Structures are given as C-alpha cells and as structure tokens.
Amino acid sequence: MPDTTQLRLSVEGMSCASCVGRVERALNAVDGVSDVSVNLASETVQLSLGAPADIASVAATLDEAGYPARRGRVRLSVASMSCASCMGRVDRALAAVPGVLSVNVNLASETATVDYVEGAVTVDDLIRAATDAGYPAEATEDTAAAQDTTDRKQTEAREMARHMTLAAVLALPVFALEMGAHLIPGMHELIGSTIGHQTSWLIQFVLTTLVLIGPGRMFYTKGFPALLRGAPDMNSLVAVGTSAAYLYSVVATFAPALLPEQSRAVYFEAAAVIVVLILLGRALEARAKGRTGAAIRALVGLTPRTATVLRNDTPHEVPIDEIQTGDLLLVRPGERIATDGEVTQGSAHVDESMITGEPVPVLKSPGDPITGGTVNGAGSLRFRATRVGADTTLSQIIRMVEQAQGAKLPIQGLVDRVTLWFVPAVMTVAVLTVLVWLLIGPAPALTMALVAGVSVLIIACPCAMGLATPTSIMVGTGRAAEMGVLFRKGDALQGLGSVDVVALDKTGTLTRGRPELTDMILTEYSPLDRPRVLSLIAALEAQSEHPIAQAITRAAEAEDATGPRPNVTDFAAITGYGVRANVDGHDVLVGADRLMTREGIDISALQDREKALAERGRTVLFAAIDGQAAALVAVADPLKPASGAAIAALHDLGLSVAMITGDKPETARAIAAETGIDHVIAGVLPDGKVSALDDLAKGGRRVAFVGDGINDAPALARADVGIAIGTGTDVAIESADVVLMSGDLRGVVNAFHVSRHTMRNIRQNLFWAFGYNTALIPVAAGLLYPAFGLLLSPILAAGAMALSSIFVLSNALRLRRLRPVMDEGHSPAHPEGQGEATAKAEPAAA
Structure with a gap:
C-alpha cells in the first residue's frame, strides 16, 4: 500500500486469545489499515496505516471494540510564545504530529499539554515539532508521560499482587468456614453450635461480596460489557462463572424456599477463591511478561543518559538528546560511547560484544567508525557524531527487535482460527452441561449442574492459547539479538525451520573479500x-x-x-x-x-x-x-576463520550447503573442497544469482541465501529466507529477513539454532494450551462422574487455568538461557587457508 506508516500501539484490556482475534478483526475492517499483528504478551498492535485512515480513527475503533489504545499525556514548557498567534502556531505544529489526540496551549504559563497515543508518538517527537516551529520546548518535571513498558508491567504486577493479597485475606475465612465444615471432622457441628450455619453463610456473603466488588471488580466491568457486545472474552467467562456461583449462594442464603431442599447449599468460597487464584495467575503473568522484554530493556539501557561534548575544546556534560550530528565528543576510559561516530583522535580497544556478539575488543584509531552503546577500553577517544537519536545503529536494532517481537508467525493462524469461536463455544458447552445435569443428573441435580457449569466456564479460559506464540517469539528474538542475530521479519523465525539448502555468496561472506x-x-x-x-x-x-x-x-x-x-x-x-x-x-x-x-x-x-x-x-x-x-x-582471498567450522555445523543441522560465486570453477572447487561445501555454482554474474537460487529450489526445496548485503539485494529478496551479514554498523539492510551483526557465518548457525529452539518452544506451548483445554473441559463437565464419582471443583478449575498460563510463560522464558552454538571459542584455530594470511617462504627443489 503506497504512502503507509508503520505504527506500534499499546492496547489495554486484552486478556486471552479471543481478545487478540477481536482486535485484529476490528482493525482490519478500517479502510486504510493493513498488516495488523496483535501481540498478547506485549499487549501491542503493529499495523500499516494509510489513507483514508488516521490515528484518531484507529483509536476510536479500538475504543469501540473495548480494547482502547493506551493514552499518554505530557506537559511541555514552551519558550518564545508572545501572543495568541504564537499559541496557534504551537497548537498547529503539535496537532500535526501523527498520534496526537488533543493539544491545549496556555500562553500565560507558557505550557502545552498534549494527549497522544502511546507508541505512535514519543515525547521527543513533540519537543522536536514545537522546536522546529520556532518555539523551543522541553518536558516539565511534573509530566505525566507514559511510563516505560517495563515500569508499567512492574506496576501492574504489584497492583495485581495487592488485589490478590486483599482478596486472599477476605476469602480465607470464607474458605475455612465452608470447606472446613466438609473436610475437618467435627467442624460442621462446631459451627452449628456456636455461630450457627445461617450466620456462617451471612459472614461468607459479606466477605465474598467485598471480594467481588473490590479486587474482583475488574472481571465484571470488562467481562459483562464484552458479553453484551456479543464478543465474550476470558473476563466474561470468569464473570459469568463466579456470578452464577455467587447468585446461587445468595438465593440459598436469603430465599432458600426457592430451591429444592436437597439443593440448598452455598458456593461463596468458590466465587471468592476463583477470584484469588485468577488474580494470582494475572500477577505472575504480569511479572513473566515483563521479563519477556528483557532484551529490549537491555538494549535501551546501553545508551548513556549524558555525554561529554567538546565546545571550543572545552568538555561539557550534556544530555544525550542534545547531541547533534557533527558534534565532537570525548569518551574517557571505561565509558560507554554515546552515539555513532568516527574517531578523530586517540586509539583504544572498544568492546562491541553487546552489538555484534563478538567477545574480542576491536582496536579503534582515527578514521574508524564507532557505535553508540559500545564500551571504550583503556584509551581516551575523541570522535565526531555521525548518527544521533533514532538514526543510530542501536536505535535501528531496537526497532528491528520490536518489529520482530510483534510479528505474527504463520503458525499463529491456527490459534486465530480456533479462538475465533472458542469462547462462545465454551459458553455453549457450559449451558449444555447445566441442562444435561438438570435432566439426567442425580440429586441434588441443580447443585451438581451449577458446579459443572461453573467449572467448564473457568477452566476453559484461553489465556494460555493467546500467550503460547507471542511469548516465545519475544524471548527468542530478544535472545537472538543478544547473540548479534536480528530478525528483521518475524516470519523468518519460522521460515528458517523449513530451509533445506543454505546458499552462500563467496566474496565477503565465506572469504574476507580482500586478496x-x-x-x-x-x-x-x-x-x-x-x-x-x-x-x-x-x-x-x-x-x-x-x-x-x-x-x-x-x-x-x-x-x-x-x-x-x-x-x-x-x-x-x-x-x-x-x-x-x-x-x-x-x-x-x-x-x-x-x-x-x-x-x-x-x-x-x-x-x-x-x-x-x-x-x-x-x-x-x-x-x-x-x-x-x-x-x-x-x-x-582467504576464508574467514570461522567459515569451515560454520559449514560443518550447518551440516550437523541436516542442511545442504551451496556456494554461488563469480570466480572460475577451479578456485570455487578448491574452496568447496577445503570447507566441505556440497554444491558449487561458479562463474555467476551478480544478476545471475537469482537464477542460481531458482535452480537450487527445484524439487520444492526451500533455500536460504547468505550474502554481504551490498550487491546481493536481488538474491536476498528472492530466497525463501535472506540472511545478510552486516558490518556491525550498517544494519538497515532492507532486502534481508535476517541481519547478522557479526562478520562471519557463525551468526548463520546461531540463527538456525534460535529458530529451531523457538519453534520447538512454540509447539510445546501450543500442545500444552490446546491439550489442556481439550482434556479438561470434558472432565469439568462431569465426564468422569458416572464411572468414578469425580466432579471437578470450580476452585481446582481456577487453579488449573492459572497454572496453564504460568506454565506457558515459564516455558517461553527458558529461551533466555539459550546459548550460542558457535562463539569465539568454536572458531578453528587458524587452519591452513583460513587464518590470518601468512606468506610462507619455502625453498624450491632444484
């Protein structure tokens, strides 16, 4: 779609896979919106926005669907305003920034209050817009700008923990009074002879009511509106289930004559404990979700807050946002480099491992490029800033990782198709369960029907389904970035798993690219x-x-x-x-x-x-x-040190390796023999690489092409998966699906390693999520009761449901421990023809 803008919005209210499907359907229905990808784990939406749609229409659509985009508010201090026309110009400049919802400029206080959609615009964008209009601005200290996602997740986890603690304190006496009377011998008689059973029920009623209108209120304020819109979600299941248990108990307490005598029982403890357990699950989920974004936080944390800028050869400490292209900066020993630049004076070894994954520091001298976020060694350097702000290598990497983490893999389509009808189907099953128990169930049939129906509603919440794929993607792509492997396109994560042949460019990829x-x-x-x-x-x-x-x-x-x-x-x-x-x-x-x-x-x-x-x-x-x-x-042109070992590792992964080169066949065959390459396609001109890939793809084979990203763009785009070996600084290679920050083939092996482990992790999560619901819904409905007399308690159903989500998140977080298959230690120790070029002097025979 021409003239489109890529947006990444933060969305509230999503709690399960059904919510994801509804958000996608609502946005896809907006004319001008395309490529919608919703991520439950990060609670974000990525989309392409073009005419006639705009941010306001997207925000309105999300509001109408019941999943509002998160808003932010910032208060800017604006200088140089002197009259009403100045106010108008500032107002127009800020309102023109995509993502701004409203602007209120105050001439008297020289401030502007801006409401905006989080993710679509940043505070820096607003400051830049006002400043470019001629009115320098800065964020005031009392701004209520949106918190960092990590802080928000931590806040949510703490808030859920507070709600859960309060609910638990209120629910514990309810549980003790009701379940104690059933489980502890003599407890029933003790209650009857002291406070009386009716008083016990009244105490349970009061405490349970406090639980539901207090900590549990969120389920009803979200669940019932969604149900009335005809789009029930997880909150709807919890709301209906706990309400049924609560209202039945209220009737039994205050109007027992309406129920058959054998059905006069209360389930206050079920309603209260279900809320406690689900809040516990939500708190643990919020903590786990925050940890899935650890890689992004680590990357963001690489940028220092201040830098030393040389003005008239005098060092000045300035905020990082004030650095401009062309500024001369000083970096002292041990300091983190503030932005991308070129060394003008000094010499030092710079640790670039956090960017490239290479553990060995790199010597930097005048004329060499340096990357923001890397760490200076023992020497002092002066450098000139070449890229600042959003243009730096680190910012590009962060954007790539965010886009990959928000991507929707083809495997997610299965989840979407199922969850579109899953919650309505569960509610139908619950109704049928109640009817069957009422018709053919043993006495007290009404009580048994209630227990089975509530259990079905609670245990079937599809939280784990919605979290199964995005959490693994977030953790896997984040861990890959820490290894120097950037998935520019998220579907490459799945695409690598089906690759049969890895085709390698020779010059600059297998070899150093310099004779x-x-x-x-x-x-x-x-x-x-x-x-x-x-x-x-x-x-x-x-x-x-x-x-x-x-x-x-x-x-x-x-x-x-x-x-x-x-x-x-x-x-x-x-x-x-x-x-x-x-x-x-x-x-x-x-x-x-x-x-x-x-x-x-x-x-x-x-x-x-x-x-x-x-x-x-x-x-x-x-x-x-x-x-x-x-x-x-x-x-x-010598081979790079790791080429031979990397090709052997690709063979170990069951992959066939081909080389495409413009060199003469003799040279190509010699390199193939030295490295163990399976297929050689020599004498190929640059524009013939695409045809060579087509030949390799015959028979339905899927091909990944690895090139240096300079003259390999057509081949990178044509391959099923294009992998570009970056330079450590030039990461925006548009034709590639995967970008390797390191300069050799070890990154290719690590990319396949991450892909396979992530996809295996996703399949494990999906198996658990679907298997759990498939197996336990019949159990909750009472399938085992005729044979074994077993009927699942709603409390156990709530615990199992929370455990399902926690299992999926914990399993995804295991990917954080993934280690590179190949690192510096796996490189061959300069075998003949692969190490540093050496000129050997040998006497010739006479």
Whole structure:
C-alpha cells in the first residue's frame, strides 16, 4: 500500500486469545489499515496505516471494540510564545504530529499539554515539532508521560499482587468456614453450635461480596460489557462463572424456599477463591511478561543518559538528546560511547560484544567508525557524531527487535482460527452441561449442574492459547539479538525451520573479500634473501592499482619488508602478461608463466609448486630478478576463520550447503573442497544469482541465501529466507529477513539454532494450551462422574487455568538461557587457508 506508516500501539484490556482475534478483526475492517499483528504478551498492535485512515480513527475503533489504545499525556514548557498567534502556531505544529489526540496551549504559563497515543508518538517527537516551529520546548518535571513498558508491567504486577493479597485475606475465612465444615471432622457441628450455619453463610456473603466488588471488580466491568457486545472474552467467562456461583449462594442464603431442599447449599468460597487464584495467575503473568522484554530493556539501557561534548575544546556534560550530528565528543576510559561516530583522535580497544556478539575488543584509531552503546577500553577517544537519536545503529536494532517481537508467525493462524469461536463455544458447552445435569443428573441435580457449569466456564479460559506464540517469539528474538542475530521479519523465525539448502555468496561472506599474500616460495638459485626479494617485488607492485598488487604491497608493509623505499624506474605494464621495472638497479619481472616463457626465463623448478597452489585456488605469479627465476608468489582471498567450522555445523543441522560465486570453477572447487561445501555454482554474474537460487529450489526445496548485503539485494529478496551479514554498523539492510551483526557465518548457525529452539518452544506451548483445554473441559463437565464419582471443583478449575498460563510463560522464558552454538571459542584455530594470511617462504627443489 503506497504512502503507509508503520505504527506500534499499546492496547489495554486484552486478556486471552479471543481478545487478540477481536482486535485484529476490528482493525482490519478500517479502510486504510493493513498488516495488523496483535501481540498478547506485549499487549501491542503493529499495523500499516494509510489513507483514508488516521490515528484518531484507529483509536476510536479500538475504543469501540473495548480494547482502547493506551493514552499518554505530557506537559511541555514552551519558550518564545508572545501572543495568541504564537499559541496557534504551537497548537498547529503539535496537532500535526501523527498520534496526537488533543493539544491545549496556555500562553500565560507558557505550557502545552498534549494527549497522544502511546507508541505512535514519543515525547521527543513533540519537543522536536514545537522546536522546529520556532518555539523551543522541553518536558516539565511534573509530566505525566507514559511510563516505560517495563515500569508499567512492574506496576501492574504489584497492583495485581495487592488485589490478590486483599482478596486472599477476605476469602480465607470464607474458605475455612465452608470447606472446613466438609473436610475437618467435627467442624460442621462446631459451627452449628456456636455461630450457627445461617450466620456462617451471612459472614461468607459479606466477605465474598467485598471480594467481588473490590479486587474482583475488574472481571465484571470488562467481562459483562464484552458479553453484551456479543464478543465474550476470558473476563466474561470468569464473570459469568463466579456470578452464577455467587447468585446461587445468595438465593440459598436469603430465599432458600426457592430451591429444592436437597439443593440448598452455598458456593461463596468458590466465587471468592476463583477470584484469588485468577488474580494470582494475572500477577505472575504480569511479572513473566515483563521479563519477556528483557532484551529490549537491555538494549535501551546501553545508551548513556549524558555525554561529554567538546565546545571550543572545552568538555561539557550534556544530555544525550542534545547531541547533534557533527558534534565532537570525548569518551574517557571505561565509558560507554554515546552515539555513532568516527574517531578523530586517540586509539583504544572498544568492546562491541553487546552489538555484534563478538567477545574480542576491536582496536579503534582515527578514521574508524564507532557505535553508540559500545564500551571504550583503556584509551581516551575523541570522535565526531555521525548518527544521533533514532538514526543510530542501536536505535535501528531496537526497532528491528520490536518489529520482530510483534510479528505474527504463520503458525499463529491456527490459534486465530480456533479462538475465533472458542469462547462462545465454551459458553455453549457450559449451558449444555447445566441442562444435561438438570435432566439426567442425580440429586441434588441443580447443585451438581451449577458446579459443572461453573467449572467448564473457568477452566476453559484461553489465556494460555493467546500467550503460547507471542511469548516465545519475544524471548527468542530478544535472545537472538543478544547473540548479534536480528530478525528483521518475524516470519523468518519460522521460515528458517523449513530451509533445506543454505546458499552462500563467496566474496565477503565465506572469504574476507580482500586478496592476501598466502605463499611466497624462493628458488635456491636466488642470490637475495626473502625480505629483500619481497621488498623488490612490492616496490614494483606498488606502481599498480590491481588488487593482487595491493595484496603483495600490504604483505610487505605488514612484515616491514620494505625498509627504505626502493627506487623504481622504467616501469612498464605488459598487458596480459605482467609488469616490469628497474628496482634499485635490478631488472625485476612479475607476472604469469607466459611472461617468464616470453622472456626466456627457466621456471621449471617452480612449476610443480605452481600447479599445487593453483589446485588450492591460489592465483600464482612468478618473479624474476636479473634474468633468473627468484620466487613464486601466491595470492588468494582467504576464508574467514570461522567459515569451515560454520559449514560443518550447518551440516550437523541436516542442511545442504551451496556456494554461488563469480570466480572460475577451479578456485570455487578448491574452496568447496577445503570447507566441505556440497554444491558449487561458479562463474555467476551478480544478476545471475537469482537464477542460481531458482535452480537450487527445484524439487520444492526451500533455500536460504547468505550474502554481504551490498550487491546481493536481488538474491536476498528472492530466497525463501535472506540472511545478510552486516558490518556491525550498517544494519538497515532492507532486502534481508535476517541481519547478522557479526562478520562471519557463525551468526548463520546461531540463527538456525534460535529458530529451531523457538519453534520447538512454540509447539510445546501450543500442545500444552490446546491439550489442556481439550482434556479438561470434558472432565469439568462431569465426564468422569458416572464411572468414578469425580466432579471437578470450580476452585481446582481456577487453579488449573492459572497454572496453564504460568506454565506457558515459564516455558517461553527458558529461551533466555539459550546459548550460542558457535562463539569465539568454536572458531578453528587458524587452519591452513583460513587464518590470518601468512606468506610462507619455502625453498624450491632444484
């Protein structure tokens, strides 16, 4: 849909999977709204918003559906207002921000009070809008802006715990009076001889009434309106069930003549204890839900609140929000870097593990990029801010994780289809249960019918169904982010599980993407030692811009073989053959074997070595000095250290691995043999990678493509799952489904690892949620009573229902303990051809 805006709103009142379905249906019915994804665990909605819909219509729709979007209110202090027209301009500027519901500007107090939809707009957006209009603004200290989600969850958990505690204190005497009379010998007679049974029932009535109108009021204020709208939810089930038990008990207490004598019993304890147990479950759920967002909180916590900005070379401590692009910042040893930038002065090792997952600190020097949220080591750095605020790498990562956590996996469709009719079906089953018991049940049939009907209503609450998928997604994608694996699209989490083939780009993915000198073999006839030969060759190659020439030059510089720079004269490039020059008085030739043959230079002593190196995928050159063969030089784009081990790990996961490269087949086959790659597709031009993927996908195989994200966009988009290896700073790779912050294939293995464990966790949750309801609804209805005389108590039903949700949440939280399959310790210790490029000097046989 053109001109759409992505929104993420916080929604109140959702308590079960049925609520999720109703919110989705209501929003999908709004013209201009698409891609709706509702997450019960985080209580959020993600959607695409386009004309003619707007925020106000979305908020109104949610209000009408009974699930209002959370509102926030902020009070801004606005400077530079001097007249009514200023007020108007501020009002218009703030009202124009998407997500703002109302604005009240006060000229006398120089303030503006703004009501807005949480998630659609931030306080920073409002401040920026007023400031850009020419009226600098800041949030006042007494603002009632929305709390952080974590704080809200903690507040909800504490509030539920208070409600539960109060309800428990009130319900305990009720439970003791009623159940004690049934369970403790002599208790019934004791009550009758002291306060009397009617007084006992009156005490239970008063205490239970306090429980229902106090801590339990939320179930009725939400459940009955939903029932009247024809959209019953979990609250409706609890409200109807407890109300039935309560009203039956009230009749038995105050108008017993209306009931058959054998049916005169009270169930005040059932109504009261059900509320206590469900409140306990809600409190534990709120605590667990808060923990599912731990990864987001950890990422947000990486940003420091202040930074040291250099103004006229003088350090000033300023809030992080005041940093602007181009500012010069100082970061001291041990401090966290405030924003993305480029080092201008100093040198230090920076710990980037929280961003890339790489445990080894990275040396940063002038000209190197640094990322906000990382930790400076022992040195002091000065850097210039290049990206601030929402544009920083850390902010992009947080947005990606939030979007992935709010995603709706295909497996969720099953839950949606079931829960659309589940609650109404349960209420129908409850009614039928009551009717059957009344018609054919033993005496007291009315009492038994009430117990069975209430048990069915309570035990069937579909909380666990709604939490089964989103909690696992939130925890799994959050844990993946901590490993440096970002799921840009949530459905990739499920998509990876069905992948059969992993196709790898070679340059920059398997390899370092930069040729290096790997071998240098001297002839025994060479009158010069290795450093001198390398110095002469490098001086000649320094005149060329060819990548192979640059690789030789870099190797010489790294080995300090250049010494005083040799004097190069008479340089000549011989097209198709090589180069020639006079270097410090020596006639030096570097090129292919045909150059040596043309010049009549004997290279027979080196030809066996040349053939062996070529078979290993090396590009081989000969060097001659003063008419004699002096050395054999081999250059290659070396594999990244972890490539071999990562491919072996992919094989262990049962995956086939293919390589797609533009290199010649000999080089490609050599790399495949070295790493264990199954299929090689060589000589492919960049625009031919899509066709290569189509070939790999024949026979219904699903293919994941791994590329460096620079020139692989078509292939990343075409693959069933596109995985881009990021640079640690450039994470916004639009074509990819998954972005790896680390620079090698270990992240691919970890992505599959997280995907498989998360999907297994989801299936476990769904099995428990559906199996629990499928198995226990018949038990609650009294299926076991004819054979065993067992009838499930509503109290036990409430406890089982709460336990179901707690089990699902606890199971999802186990994903927080997921460890990477591959980390720094799993990388091979520089096997031949995979470690740092080394130039080996070996004498050649005569």
